[in-house]
């Protein structure tokens with residue numbers, strides 16, 4: 050019998066900009082916190098569209114978008130674009146009556162594997 | 176292009192709540208450019224509907240499709256089967272496309288997901304502005320290429336009114352430039368300012384919005 054209050058673990062999909070978060074993830078490889086996390090490597094956080102995020106949420110996952118620090122995007126506006134899109138996704142979730150925390154966004158640099166592990170830990174919390 | 180904005184989610188959900196099989200149909204032309212009803216917006220709305228249905232324990236099948244245009248009959252062929260299948264079609268085209276879809280598939284319930292706004296241009300990314308009101312007899316030549324009908328809040332042909340202050344329109348000075356200030360500035364730039372001395376006669380509105388639904392017939396193009 051299922052223990053009361055115990056919810057099935059939600060999958061976490063992390064979109065990683067290859068200029069920052071993907072490199073940090075390589076450095077953090079082997080950390081137990083990264084176990085079971087699906088990393089999606091993108092050329093820039095700006096490549097992540099609203100529909101990409103929503104498709105993953107529809108499939109039952111939580112989504113974390115990781116971009117370079119603001120004002121430090123290789124493609125200038127990519128991270129800000131995604132930040133706005135994440136806000137739009139939150140609005141969609143709110144409309145649908147779904148918890149907005151199913152999508153999050155964080156900014157980190159390639160030399161920040163600790164932050165990467167921490168934000169993933171945070172995002173894994175139900 | 177024809178510009179539009181998506182209706183609030185709650186309004187859309189109410190319109191289609193009894194549809195067990197729903198087709199969300201985007202349009203690949205104007206409303207794709209103004210980011211209201213193209214393929215991406217179809218995907219976003221479909222996800223929102225599926226998530227909301229699941230949350231509310233409602234069962235409904237939702238299909239997504241986008242065609243080149245909903246204001247030309249031939250493009251519907253590609254999605255005819257999906258339209259036949261659906262209890263209702265949620266059209267993400269402008270009001271023209273949504274109506275034409277209903278005409279092309281008689282007896283099919285077609286509801287609009289967008290509020291159609293105006294004929295506009297892309298001022299900058301994410302910002303669209305009105306430039307023409309489709310009056311049917313263009314007078315841009317007399318006003319330096321700035322439309323007095325679409326760009327003056329009162330559509331004055333012999334402006335400005337007394338509410339023009341510092342280049343702003345009294346209707347909403349924070350948001351609106353005075354159309355007549357723009358006309359004046361452009362005519363000055365073109366060296367045609369003296370032409371504004373002329374009193375413009377009453378305009379024949381029957382050429383455009385007045386006089387019932389419009390119709391254009393090009394004899395040489397008809398079959």
Ligand code: SF4
Nearest residue numbers: 307308310313314322
């Ligand atoms: S004068 Fe009429 S047709 Fe010409 S731009 Fe203005 S509203 Fe459009």
Ligand code: SF4
Nearest residue numbers: 327335336344353354
């Ligand atoms: S202030 Fe200018 S734009 Fe506004 S109504 Fe008067 S003339 Fe038209």
